[in-house]
Amino acid sequence: MTAIEIVGFVVSPAHAYEGRPGDGPLPVPTSTPDEISIRAGHGVVGDRYAGRAAHREAAVTVLAIEALEAVAAELGVPPFDPAAARRTILTRGLEVEALRGREFTLDSGDGPVRLGGGRPAAPCAWMDAVLAPGAHAALRGRAGVRCAALSSGMLRLGPATVTVADGLGEPDPARAGEPRRRRARV
Template identity: 85%
Template sequence: MLPIEIVGFVVSSAHAYEGRPADGPRPVATSSPDHIEVRAGHGVVGDRYAGHRAHRHAAVTVLAIEALEAVAAELGVPPFDPAAARRTILTRGLEVEALRGREFAIDSGDGPVLLGGGRPAAPCAWMDLVLAPGAHAALRGRAGVRCAALSTGTLRVGPATVTVPDALGDPDPARAGLPHRRRTRV
């Protein structure tokens, strides 16, 4: 069990970063609530990725705030607004990139919420506009992890713990029992 901090959440019912960055973000309502409700197989209640079949294994994104702080320092700019990265769960003290292909549970006091770490949450060209020039390239490999919601529960801002079951030490999602994408013909 690893003690961490949940720094914040980003929940939005629509995509703000669509189209060309030169046109600017779409004006969409985005909230930074003090808690979120995660539903198994669905995602975060009220979020743009929740309930969409295409995002079933990537409905929740987790990002380490330290990655944003490091990128800001490398680029020589003031700290970024973490909400601008548009990741669902913002953490401190968690090696997020190590969670790819692993099941893990986050517990902020209301019981554990099980997530299945999947593919990287790749940064997009929008990061150069909304964070700072060069942020897109600087965030590659550390922009977070897309996760499947494997259980239902509530997460809150503040102190939390993360548990990664020892039995899932294999980073290959196929062998670790995690959901993974398969191409099927229809």
């Protein structure tokens, strides 16, 4: 069990980053609530990825705020608005990229919420438009992890703990970032 901090949440009912970055984001309301409700097999209540079959194993995204801070420093720009990265859960003190292929729980005081770390949350070209030129390339390999909601519960801003399931889902370095392959139906 490791002590961390949950520093932000981003919940949006629709995609804001569609089309060409030069056209600007769509005027979609995005909330940065103090707490979120996660439902097993569904995702974050009220979020654009919740309940969508294509996102069942990737309905929740987790990002380390330190990655955004490092990229801003490397690019020589002021700190970014973390909400612009559009990741569901923003943390401090958590090695997010190490969670790929592992089950873990987050607990901010209302009981543990179990998540299954999956593929990387790859940055898109929009990051150059909404964060800073060069952010898209600079975020590769550290833009967070997409996760499946394996249990239901509440998460709140502030101090939290993370527990990683020992020995379960050890990531295979040779397959890091590789999408899951589906078996063909016969």
